[in-house]
Amino acid sequence: MRALLLSAYSAVSHRFWAEQVMAHTEAEWTCLTLPPRHFRWRIRGNPLTWALKEHHTLSQPYDLVLATSMVDLATLIGLYPHLGRAKKVVYFHENQFAYPESDEQAPQGEAKMVNLYAALAADEVVFNTAYNRDSFIDGARIFLKRMPENLPAAKWLEALRQNARVLPVPILPIASDVGRQNMPQRIVWNHRWEYDKNPDDFFGALFALSEEGVAFELAVMGQQFRQTPPVFDQARERLANQIVAWGPQPEAQYHALLASAGIVVSTTWHEFQGLAIMEAAQRGVLPLVPDRLCFPELYPGAYRFDGTRKGLTDTLRAWLTAPSSRPAPLATAQWEWPAWQGEYRALLS
Incomplete structure (x- = not known):
């Protein structure tokens, strides 16, 4: 053919x-x-x-x-x-x-x-x-x-x-133990740096948690453009002590950082499947996604927040300070x- x-x-x-x-x-x-x-x-x-x-x-x-x-x-x-x-x-x-x-x-x-x-x-x-x-x-x-x-x-x-x-x-399938060293306090953002991905809510929640003294690390990756929402510059300054990676990464380093994370977050207003979240979950990272768009058909309720900044902040606070509140890693074979x-x-x- x-x-x-x-x-x-x-x-x-x-x-x-x-x-x-x-x-x-x-x-x-x-x-x-x-x-x-x-x-x-x-x-x-x-x-x-x-x-x-x-x-x-x-x-x-x-x-x-x-x-x-x-x-x-x-x-x-x-x-x-x-x-x-x-x-x-x-x-x-x-x-x-x-x-x-x-x-x-x-x-x-x-x-x-x-x-x-x-x-x-x-x-x-x-x-x-x-x-x-x-x-x-x-x-x-x-x-x-x-x-x-x-x-x-x-x-x-x-x-x-x-x-x-x-x-x-x-x-693509990966070995179940490939490079996994999931650090529960490490949060990753691996989306395009554009307004439709709603970075304001993501960083707004982290600003609030940082001011409360909640301990976390932050890896901000994903595709960057010449013009990015101003909140990225604000976050780089306000969260400087928590940042372990910033900006696009070579493929090997990107996957290594994914496998080191404990939580991957989406706050997007625009998503039809979300490969970036799937690839992180495949490496044992806990996905935290809004209860809208494509996410309800892909992720059980334990991995979804109500879509508001407050809901995101509350869930992250619980996951970061009370380990018993965290769900188990998500099975991903059905996506491969x-x-x-x-x-x-x-x-x-």
Whole structure:
């Protein structure tokens, strides 16, 4: 089987997924990706970029086209009609209807339409979580109701909800004892340094605990950008005595720091699966996640707080000062490739 994988915004998690899908399925793969920058242009311009740069590759015959939801698949099929005769699978790592927009951003109407057209053009639509699926469908219904025409989309959207598959991005298995030296007082942040990850609540809770005299260590990692929320600079100054690592780390050091942590926290307003939290939990770190978004379907209640800064502060205080309040490390085999390889092969066969 000749298969074409298209990833129009190849962020870290997208790249990991693409590499692992190709490694764990039986096909003769060709892969086209585009860098994760200039989002507005990338999500709308990817067919033109590929048509001008990859015409020969796109002109080849394929049995399968696997595209991320960032790919304007409908336009690409219009430019290369023979691709429409292949089996077309669209994978949603995220959807634009559930993305929190900052005050500085204009509404992402075109990005939402690309998601919709991709779903319409596909033979199979796949989401990484049920939350991703439901927020896409519910968000699309609200979005279309605001448009000038009364489009009869409800029936199609509900059919999509029933027929879409939910397949997570699996993580790679690791040895159960690989480098684990979990320090109960060490807290790790391993997310993008952007507003949608809600660092204000995370650091606000740590400021409060530090002022109370609660003992903890802090490793702040994750992807950093030229412009970051001001709270990161404030935290580096106010929590200087607790910080053991700051900023992006080489891969080996990153995994070593993960395996040394006791608690990994998310306070995000935007998450559709959360590989960073999963990889930490896989190493014996206790995940502490808000009771919203994708987290209720992935984490039992013992690992969730109520989503407020106070709830986070109270749970962290208890975990740091009363060891008996801490849950046991979470089993993660259900997130790993051996649990999902059969379903991926069936999807792409």
